[in-house]
Amino acid sequence: MTGTDILGIGTSALLSYQQALQTTSNNISNANTPGYVRERADFATRPDTPNGDYYLGNGVQVSGVQRIVSQFVNAQVANATAANNQYQAYSQYANQVDNLLGSQSAGLQPALQSFYNAVQGVANVPASIPARQELLSQGGVLAGRFNTLYQQFNQIGGQINAQLNNDVSNINSLATQIANLNTQVMAASNNNPVGQPNSLLDKRDAAINQLAKYVSVNTVPQSDGSINVTIGTGQALVVGSSVTRLGVAPANGDPNRPGLVFVTPNGHVPVSTVVTSGELGGLLQSQKLLTAAENGLGRIAIGIGTQFNTLQKQGIDLNGQVGTDFFKVPQPQVFSASSNASGSGLPTVSITDPSQLTADNYRLSYNGSAWTLTNTTNGQNVSMSGSGTTTNPYTAGGLSIVVPTTVSAGDSYTIEPTTYAARDLALNLTDPRQIAAASVVASAANQANVGTATISQPTLTTAAGSVNTTPVTITISGNPPNTWTAISPASNTTLSSGSYSQTSGATIALNGWSVDLSGGAKAGDSFDVTPPGPGDNGNALQMAASQQQNLLENGGNGPTATFGAAYSQLVAKIGTETQTAQTSAQTNQALLKQATSLQQSLSGVNLDQEAANLLKYQQAYQASAKVIATANSLFQTLLQAVQ
Numbered sequence: 001m002t003g004t005d006i007l008g009i010g011t012s013a014l015l016s017y018q019q020a021l022q023t024t025s026n027n028i029s030n031a032n033t034p035g036y037v038r039e040r041a042d043f044a045t046r047p048d049t050p051n052g053d054y055y056l057g058n059g060v061q062v063s064g065v066q067r068i069v070s071q072f073v074n075a076q077v078a079n080a081t082a083a084n085n086q087y088q089a090y091s092q093y094a095n096q097v098d099n100l101l102g103s104q105s106a107g108l109q110p111a112l113q114s115f116y117n118a119v120q121g122v123a124n125v126p127a128s129i130p131a132r133q134e135l136l137s138q139g140g141v142l143a144g145r146f147n148t149l150y151q152q153f154n155q156i157g158g159q160i161n162a163q164l165n166n167d168v169s170n171i172n173s174l175a176t177q178i179a180n181l182n183t184q185v186m187a188a189s190n191n192n193p194v195g196q197p198n199s200l201l202d203k204r205d206a207a208i209n210q211l212a213k214y215v216s217v218n219t220v221p222q223s224d225g226s227i228n229v230t231i232g233t234g235q236a237l238v239v240g241s242s243v244t245r246l247g248v249a250p251a252n253g254d255p256n257r258p259g260l261v262f263v264t265p266n267g268h269v270p271v272s273t274v275v276t277s278g279e280l281g282g283l284l285q286s287q288k289l290l291t292a293a294e295n296g297l298g299r300i301a302i303g304i305g306t307q308f309n310t311l312q313k314q315g316i317d318l319n320g321q322v323g324t325d326f327f328k329v330p331q332p333q334v335f336s337a338s339s340n341a342s343g344s345g346l347p348t349v350s351i352t353d354p355s356q357l358t359a360d361n362y363r364l365s366y367n368g369s370a371w372t373l374t375n376t377t378n379g380q381n382v383s384m385s386g387s388g389t390t391t392n393p394y395t396a397g398g399l400s401i402v403v404p405t406t407v408s409a410g411d412s413y414t415i416e417p418t419t420y421a422a423r424d425l426a427l428n429l430t431d432p433r434q435i436a437a438a439s440v441v442a443s444a445a446n447q448a449n450v451g452t453a454t455i456s457q458p459t460l461t462t463a464a465g466s467v468n469t470t471p472v473t474i475t476i477s478g479n480p481p482n483t484w485t486a487i488s489p490a491s492n493t494t495l496s497s498g499s500y501s502q503t504s505g506a507t508i509a510l511n512g513w514s515v516d517l518s519g520g521a522k523a524g525d526s527f528d529v530t531p532p533g534p535g536d537n538g539n540a541l542q543m544a545a546s547q548q549q550n551l552l553e554n555g556g557n558g559p560t561a562t563f564g565a566a567y568s569q570l571v572a573k574i575g576t577e578t579q580t581a582q583t584s585a586q587t588n589q590a591l592l593k594q595a596t597s598l599q600q601s602l603s604g605v606n607l608d609q610e611a612a613n614l615l616k617y618q619q620a621y622q623a624s625a626k627v628i629a630t631a632n633s634l635f636q637t638l639l640q641a642v643q
Contacts, residue, residue: 005049005056006634010627012046012059017621019062024613031605035206037067038605039198067198069603074205075219077599078212080592082277085213087588089163089282090289091581096156097293098578100149101571108297108567111145112304114138116547122437123540127318132432139326140427146301150423153294154256160290161248161258164283167214168246168260171280174211175229175243178204182226183241189225196225216277232274235262246271252363252376252414253335257287289577291419292377295359296570298421303354303552304563305329305425308543314460315436315539316532322464323436323539330424332399332417337363338410345404349415355554356398359570361416364401368409373401376414398554439538440467441513443529451476451522453505457538458513458529468511471530476500476521484517486510 020041030036044063048055101107118138121131181204188197208229211217220228222240229238237244244262251259251272260275261268275281305327312323332349347364351357360377373382373396384394388403395401399417429435443455453476460467472495474486484506485497500506505518515529532538546563553561553569561569 005058007628007631009057009059010624010631012061013624014621014628016041016043016060016062017617017624019065020617021614021621023065024610024617027605028607028610028614031607031610035202035209036605037069037198037202037205037603039065040068041065065198067196067201067603069205070599071219071221073595073599073602074209076595077592078209078217079277080588080595081209081212082216082281084585084588084592085279086277086282086285087581087585089279090285091578091585093156093160093283093286094289094574094578094581097153097290098571098574100152100156101293101297101574106148106152107571108145108149108300109564111138111142112564112567115142116544119540119544119547122435123537123544126437126537126540127535129432132318132435132437135435136427136429136432139429142304143327143425143427146297146422146425149297150294150420153290153297154423157256157287157290160283160286164258164260164280165248167280167283168248171211171214171237172243172245174207174214175238175245177207178211178227178229178238179241179243181207182238185225186240212278214278215275215280232271232276235271235274252361253337254333254414254416254419257291260284289574291361292359293570293574294420294422295361295416295418296566296573298418298423299354299357299359299552300563300566300570301421301425302329302351302357302418303566306351306354307546307551309428311539311543311546312436314440314464314542316438316440316464316536317436318433321434322440324434325428326435328424328426328428330421332415333420335414335416337412337414345406347404347413347415348402349417350400351398351417352395352400353398353554355551355559357417357552358397359418360397361414361419362397363412363414364403365412366403366407366409371403435540437540437543438532438536439542440464440531441469441511441529442532442536442538443515443527446526446528449522449525451481451520451525453517453519453521453525453527455527456516456518457542458515460512461509461514462512466512469531470511471528472510473526473528474508474515474517475524475526477523479523481521481523481525484508 020043023039023041027038042063042065043060046058046061049058104110115138118131118135122128122135125131181200185197185200185204188200204227208217208219211229215231218230218234220230222228226240228236228240231237237246244264247261247263247268248258249261249268251257251270259270259272260280261270272284275284306329308326309329312326315323317323332351334346334349336346360375362382363374363376365372365374371384371388371394373384373394374380375382382396384396384401386392386394388394388401390402393400393402397417399415401415439458440460441458443458445453445455455474471489472486473489474484477483477485478500481502482500483497484500486495486508487493488495495510496508498506498508500517500521502520505516507514507516513529517527548562550559550561551563552559552566
């Protein structure tokens with residue numbers, strides 16, 4: 001072996017350990033650099049030289065400087081980041097909605113109870129103007145509470161929408177950054193798997209992890225060194241150096257309900273339904289929860305307003321007139337949900353049965369031959385009866401729908417029956433004398449009756465102004481008592497008769513009113529239906545009784561919830577969602593911490609480990625220098641020997 005061979009080996013070692021020292025020094029200097037991935041100099045033996053029957057080694061070389069990274073761990077961190085940010089955002093806004101609805105001072109229950117207390121006050125003293133004025137005042141307070149709750153919901157919605165726009169802007173910026181880094185990586189790597197531009201890869205990975213804060217991401221490495229990024233369920237955001245930009249546009253035509261879209265040369269492509277994670281997913285989830293709260297509150301507003309308007313029209317006010325609407329009850333909102341639908345006119349939608357209303361919104365679509373109504377909350381089609389005309393409208397879910405006459409295939413519309421009802425409910429009456437506390441007709445049992453049968457307050461079967469108020473006496477006869485007979489005392493003529501059951505009683509409908517008899521009647525017992533006397537409170541009692549009546553949540557077997565119970569159910573639903581969101585936020589925060597710790601243990605810089613490497617490479621470097629010195633000494637000896 002010649003000195004030159006030893007010199008070459010020593011030089012290769014010296015240069016290799018110099019590069020290893022440089023790599024270690026770079027790790028130490030970037031120990032606190034965000035996004036930096038620890039690097040390692042990989043050593044490889046230089047090709048051997050044949051020497052007769054054996055080979056002699058030729059030293060060492062650095063085969064590459066590799067990033068210590070695991071794409072699997074990186075994906076874990078990205079997924080954990082997206083889930084954590086989703087539930088952090090969702091729990092934040094869910095908590096605001098929950099606190100608002102459940103507030104003892106700002107919630108609906110106190111105003112609802114005060115309103116019904118005022119109704120009872122009128123029932124107690126129906127002719128009292130101060131009591132009537134108090135009812136008007138509390139009616140205004142109740143409508144104002146609905147309005148205020150909606151306004152506060154709207155403020156929360158504004159915060160969500162602002163954050164949505166900000167996140168979309170950040171996503172587009174990060175997507176552009178990733179695309180630019182793809183271009184630089186492709187140019188630097190030149191399709192060579194060895195000698196990758198580590199600093200560029202660090203920046204790209206850091207940008208992808210930043211992107212995961214806003215939306216769930218999936219990455220697909222390409223052979224040219226670039227990486228494709230998809231979001232949601234596989235929608236391409238970055239492909240090589242190309243970017244598809246996200247945007248914010250009204251969802252389903254409602255300008256107050258922005259959604260996510262891909263902005264393409266051919267128009268907007270909605271993607272809200274496929275984005276379920278990251279901060280964007282949490283914001284969209286918060287939008288749905290807020291809509292559920294607005295719709296649930298709006299349904300109660302419609303129920304109360306419609307019920308009181310109905311009762312007002314069945315009573316007589318202090319002026320002797322049939323009552324008019326107590327509240328101004330808003331009608332459903334309808335929006336064009338397709339680009340061509342706006343030119344066809346909007347469907348006419350009205351509420352026919354508040355008890356059947358849900359807290360859901362709908363999409364009405366035309367395919368060229370038939371109309372379809374879809375519940376946008378659960379995606380299920382809703383059965384409709386009728387033909388959609390003015391004389392025979394479609395009916396479904398407590399709604400009446402008259403469709404446009406000029407439509408095209410693909411036209412669709414969004415129907416929001418209750419979303420804005422809390423915002424638009426208002427007091428209609430201004431004069432306390434207009435409160436219709438008196439009944440059009442009243443009923444009473446004869447004080448001389450010996451049986452235990454009772455008669456209900458009359459309910460009107462026609463408009464109050466069309467009711468025949470002529471007094472009617474209903475008498476029980478038979479042995480056993482099994483027949484009722486209605487006569488007009490003024491003319492002593494029989495108006496009608498029918499059978500009476502001691503167990504189920506009888507329902508009697510005459511002159512535009514209906515009453516129920518029930519209980520153990522005796523022959524000769526009688527009941528009177530007459531115009532009410534001065535100061536009657538029959539209709540006010542009906543109004544007060546509506547507080548305890550099930551008038552909402554009609555699933556097909558009749559209403560099952562009072563107004564107060566419906567609000568309590570809404571509060572409980574939002575509270576459950578909030579609790580679930582908070583628990584998920586805590587869980588995913590712990591999972592993110594765990595995934596990040598794993599990533600740092602693999603890719604992060606450990607200063608103790610790097611210090612040990614520094615010492616190891618320094619010693620090897622010094623030993624290599626000794627090899628070179630030895631080779632030089634041998635070479636000098638050789639030169640002296642041949643002189």
